[in-house]
Amino acid sequence: MAEVSLRQVVKRYGGFQAVHDFDLDIAHEEFVVFVGPSGCGKSTTLRMIAGLEDISGGEIQIGDRVVNDLPPRERNISMVFQNYALYPHMTVRQNQGFGLRMAGRPKDEIEKKVNRASGLLGLKDFLSRRPAALSGGQRQRVAMGRAIVRDPDVFLFDEPLSNLDAKLRGQMRTEIKKLHEKVRTTVIYVTHDQVEAMTLADRIVVMRDGRIEQVGTPDEVFHAPASRFVAGFIGSPPMNLIDARTVASDDGVAVSVPGGPTLPLDQSVFDHVGPDRPVTLGLRPESIAPERMAGPMKTPFSFSADITLVEPLGGEALLFLQMGQAEVTARVFRPSTRLVPEKSVPFLTDLAEMHLFDADTGVRLN
Ligand code: ATP
Numbered sequence: 001m002a003e004v005s006l007r008q009v010v011k012r013y014g015g016f017q018a019v020h021d022f023d024l025d026i027a028h029e030e031f032v033v034f035v036g037p038s039g040c041g042k043s044t045t046l047r048m049i050a051g052l053e054d055i056s057g058g059e060i061q062i063g064d065r066v067v068n069d070l071p072p073r074e075r076n077i078s079m080v081f082q083n084y085a086l087y088p089h090m091t092v093r094q095n096q097g098f099g100l101r102m103a104g105r106p107k108d109e110i111e112k113k114v115n116r117a118s119g120l121l122g123l124k125d126f127l128s129r130r131p132a133a134l135s136g137g138q139r140q141r142v143a144m145g146r147a148i149v150r151d152p153d154v155f156l157f158d159e160p161l162s163n164l165d166a167k168l169r170g171q172m173r174t175e176i177k178k179l180h181e182k183v184r185t186t187v188i189y190v191t192h193d194q195v196e197a198m199t200l201a202d203r204i205v206v207m208r209d210g211r212i213e214q215v216g217t218p219d220e221v222f223h224a225p226a227s228r229f230v231a232g233f234i235g236s237p238p239m240n241l242i243d244a245r246t247v248a249s250d251d252g253v254a255v256s257v258p259g260g261p262t263l264p265l266d267q268s269v270f271d272h273v274g275p276d277r278p279v280t281l282g283l284r285p286e287s288i289a290p291e292r293m294a295g296p297m298k299t300p301f302s303f304s305a306d307i308t309l310v311e312p313l314g315g316e317a318l319l320f321l322q323m324g325q326a327e328v329t330a331r332v333f334r335p336s337t338r339l340v341p342e343k344s345v346p347f348l349t350d351l352a353e354m355h356l357f358d359a360d361t362g363v364r365l366n
Pocket of ligand 1: 038040045192
């Protein structure tokens with residue numbers, strides 16, 4: 001049975017619809033991440049699950065209860081916010097135990113739970129400090145500790161790391177992942193950072209304009225994005241999205257890049273795509289490499305391109321290419337020779353990793 005179910009959930013603010021017919025089942029102990037650009041409705045959806053926003057239509061179920069009309073405190077959820085929301089006059093110990101004290105739990109139970117959470121989060125040495133005497137990362141840990149001690153059915157995280165600098169964000173991301181492995185509670189996590197989504201999630205929900213664009217494992221949304229939007233949003237640097245056209249070829253249908261190569265299309269794609277159709281060709285930077293340093297590829301395809309710029313990044317390098325009229329990025333790992341701008345360089349790309357989208361609707365075609 002699903003731990004959390006959303007059925008046709010809608011949110012309207014006056015005449016504006018922020019969330020459209022949201023349908024999702026989240027399993028017990030699953031880590032689900034809502035990701036999407038600013039304003040796509042991630043926080044609104046999370047806040048409706050928490051009970052901090054009314055829903056305008058549909059049904060939300062947590063465990064075996066429909067919670068539409070239950071106040072937040074009766075939903076058995078804990079929420080961790082971006083701004084931590086700690087009480088400044090209380091110590092770390094008091095902050096973590098606050099919810100349990102308000103619920104009238106016995107002192108020894110509170111102490112045991114606070115000690116356990118502090119142990120899990122490495123907060124034992126800070127228990128008598130106040131928030132002002134803690135770093136951003138430590139404050140975020142206290143906020144998580146406060147959520148853990150309540151033994152919720154579901155943890156809700158709303159952009160918990162966005163106030164931290166890049167390095168600390170990376171560290172805290174790892175800690176959240178480890179914590180989930182220890183605590184095994186259902187988690188719903190909101191972020192606009194696709195790296196956080198890819199590294200933390202069992203399943204990612206990509207949202208756009210208040211609708212679900214795709215639900216899938218990190219592998220699925222990366223390797224088989226359902227639309228051009230998802231393809232461009234997940235992955236860094238983003239997928240190359242090239243305006244192209246299908247053309248009839250000797251073997252069936254191929255994709256032609258204006259002024260550049262013509263890539264054969266897989267047999268299974270022939271029938272429904274057809275010739276003379278505007279399409280968006282998607283190639284991940286990781287699946288393009290100069291022939292002399294390309295790794296193994298399932299279905300290698302060679303073409304020639306000019307390297308216009310090289311960005312060395314230590315263990316890898318980004319190459320900017322001119323592929324016909326299209327500007328394309330390639331990501332090369334551990335380049336064996338020095339790379340410099342150069343004309344007519346032989347390149348390989350993997351046709352097995354090629355993506356094709358309808359030019360108008362952006363829907364995946366292959
Ligand atoms: P961000 O990453 O910027 O937090 P988000 O995806 O979480 O974005 P939401 O905060 O859920 O987006 O907002 C979704 C849409 O609903 C936005 O267009 C926002 O302007 C609108 N919205 C949110 N709260 C209200 C409100 N109280 N009244 C009117 N519109 C609102």
